[in-house]
């Protein structure tokens with residue numbers, strides 16, 4: 082009897098298990114079908130599809146998160162913040178003004194457009210809107226090159242290139258010979274136009290097509306500035322262990338220039354797509370847009386490129402002449418890629434997208450969060466996949482790095498403003514240009530370094546020690562400059 086019950090139980094267990102397995106298989110099958118649907122093409126996409134809404138019909142999940150870059154949320158040193166009193170075009174509020182928050186910046190940039198208007202940056206959805214309405218564009222003449230990083234320009238460049246005689250159709254693959262020729266021919270044409278003309282050629286902020294192939298969806302880079310910049314970087318001797326495809330190219334026969342679209346790994350592309358724009362650059366009317374990477378990605382290597390550079394008209398490189406001291410100075414913009422390159426995360430193979438576009442699960446589907454933003458607003462997905470500390474602890478560690486960087490940067494800013502005041506005083510006392518050469522040179526070096534860390538948007542997080550090193554040098558150069566001025570005064 083007991084034996085019989087045992088058999089019965091066993092049979093029941095086996096039956097239940099079988100049903101369970103069947104259910105599981107069915108579940109997996111539906112999930113798999115769901116996952117396959119991710120790539121189901123509702124509308125055909127090609128190389129002319131620069132409207133993200135079109136792509137959204139095929140990839141609604143990524144499109145939904147992409148659209149959320151309109152959100153604004155503050156973090157201690159980042160995120161974004163609307164100014165309740167500054168209402169811009171179409172009733173959209175502007176972000177807070179960084180030069181009103183810290184007037185030392187106006188002193189440092191005196192005579193340059195950044196001293197007129199410089200605001201907190203925000204999500205990708207605003208990039209074209211914010212550029213059109215900044216006083217740097219409204220009150221100073223600018224060129225079409227500004228659009229390189231503020232709009233979906235891939236199709237616009239190709240159209241301009243074809244109009245100027247580049248062969249092939251607009252629907253030819255971008256990475257084929259005709260597509261690239263169109264792009265590279267159109268880029269300088271659009272860039273040289275007055276901003277007000279060039280802006281009529283574009284409609285959207287950075288779009289799917291700028292980072293993805295419309296057929297295979299593979300990541301790609303489409304920005305001529307980065308394509309040229311990486312060619313120059315690869316040809317330099319600066320070690321870049323975090324970009325193994327460049328190291329590999331250097332060991333090869335070098336018959337063809339380095340080409341990220343051919344050579345880079347998927348993981349490298351997860352950073353290079355961002356390096357299309359989040360980099361230091363020259364962009365104004367005296368020469369074509371370029372990234373100063375011919376000697377490497379470190380602050381002083383880029384400075385050395387500028388120091389050796391001559392504009393086509395023969396004058397030495399400067400972004401502007403400082404209004405009160407007369408120094409020829411350099412303004413740095415958002416060197417996120419360069420600073421990240423010096424940090425432990427890059428060295429460990431952690432890409433921009435790992436922190437800023439982490440995977441998220443929707444049903445059975447794992448998608449990349451296209452809501453690009455501060456990772457501190459998404460610590461569980463952005464950091465806790467690798468770091469097994471509590472969310473609070475992770476934020477504390479980031480804040481510790483950022484607060485220290487901020488304190489050091491404050492000292493460096495004070496030092497630069499101190500030097501500027503000293504040179505002004507020396508000028509009033511009758512110092513000659515010859516006597517002021519050395520102090521002005523030191524102002525250029527000190528300001529470039531403070532600016533480097535100030536313009537970088539992670540407040541030191543992307544490479545804490547490197548940020549501190551650069552700020553330490555800034556303080557040293559500024560104080561050396563003050564000493565030089567003091568020696569002058571003694572001689573008088």
Ligand code: HEC
Pocket residue numbers: 156157158159160161352355356359417418419421426427431432433434435436437454455456457479538539540542543
């Ligand atoms: C290990 C994670 C990590 C990686 C990798 C990383 N970042 Fe960041 N990034 C951060 C953190 C943390 C901050 C600080 C955010 C804050 O203060 O709110 C930040 C800040 C930023 C900001 C300013 C965001 C804001 O809200 O103000 C930008 C822009 C940025 N990073 C771009 C990049 C780019 C481009 C790369 C690759 C070249 C990159 N990051 C790589 C973690 C990362």
Ligand code: HEC
Pocket residue numbers: 198199200201202203211212215217218223224226227228229230231306357358359360361362364365370414415536538
């Ligand atoms: C190489 C890419 C690149 C080029 C070229 C470029 N920008 Fe930007 N711009 C960015 C990035 C990245 C940000 C966001 C990070 C930041 O604000 O530091 C930004 C932010 C801005 C902002 C918002 C924050 C602020 O500064 O008030 C404005 C306005 C702006 N750019 C205007 C311009 C103008 C005008 C030009 C042409 C002179 C230009 N940009 C050229 C990449 C670029």
Ligand code: HEC
Pocket residue numbers: 159160161201202203204205207208209211212229230231232287291351354355356357358359433434437438453454455
């Ligand atoms: C076509 C140029 C371009 C590309 C490509 C690009 N960005 Fe940006 N990014 C910008 C500009 C411009 C802004 C500032 C927009 C504004 O303030 O109106 C910005 C803003 C940001 C911000 C600030 C958001 C906030 O809330 O303050 C982050 C973070 C960021 N980008 C990260 C990335 C990452 C990561 C990538 C690569 C996956 C990337 N970006 C690719 C141009 C670009």
Ligand code: HEC
Pocket residue numbers: 133136137140143144147287288289290291292293298300347350351354355434438447448449450451
């Ligand atoms: C600034 C660059 C950038 C832009 C713009 C962009 N993506 Fe992506 N996208 C990425 C990155 C990085 C990944 C991760 C790819 C990988 O790891 O292979 C990705 C992945 C994807 C994937 C693969 C599945 C996934 O989620 O990982 C799809 C589909 C996709 N993106 C659709 C879109 C669509 C649709 C748009 C426009 C609405 C868009 N992307 C705009 C950078 C971008």
Ligand code: HEC
Pocket residue numbers: 425426429431435436456457460463464465466467468475478479545
């Ligand atoms: C893909 C994995 C990965 C992700 C995602 C990641 N990290 Fe890291 N992180 C590392 C590695 C690897 C190191 C190097 C130290 C080590 O090997 O443990 C590191 C180091 C650090 C350090 C020490 C930095 C230093 O200079 O010594 C901090 C702080 C940190 N991470 C914070 C963060 C934060 C905040 C995020 C999310 C915004 C994040 N990490 C996302 C892998 C990651």
